[in-house]
Amino acid sequence: MATEDMIRFLNAPRTPLEGVPTEEEARSIVSKRYPGRPYCIVEQWTVFEIEITPEETTKIQARGQLPLLLFSHSVVEDSEGRFDAGDFVRSSMCVAFEEGVFFETRNTVYVLQGPGHKQLATLQEVFAIT
Secondary structure, X not given: OOHHHHHHHHOOOOEEEEOEOOXXXXXXXXXXXXXXXXXXXXXXXXXXXXXXXHHHHHHHHHOOOEOEEEEEEEEEEXXXXXXXXXOOEEOOOEXXXXXXXXXXXXXXXXXXXXXXXXXXXXXXXHHOOO
């Protein structure tokens, strides 16, 4: 990504959001609400609303997905042991985003802990983050 594009992306407007306050609360809620589902508690997160064409939106929705991706700078806990505490994670496309704290993909329920953001972005911008 060109430097000026990265600067624009890093300075783009963000909407502040608030996840569950503690790891204990996140674990308790997800085990009751999604029993048996793999989960990943994350902090320092951003939900990216992907900028796509109406045709692309139709295709994504036909697959039962939403044009949303999650990026977190820090995994708190992964129930399946796929990620270590402190790892970053980028999700696949969202299938449900409920109550502003449960970001569900086909394979995982991500529980958003603490403060985070929602931001418009292109797929190129999201995949440039590491």
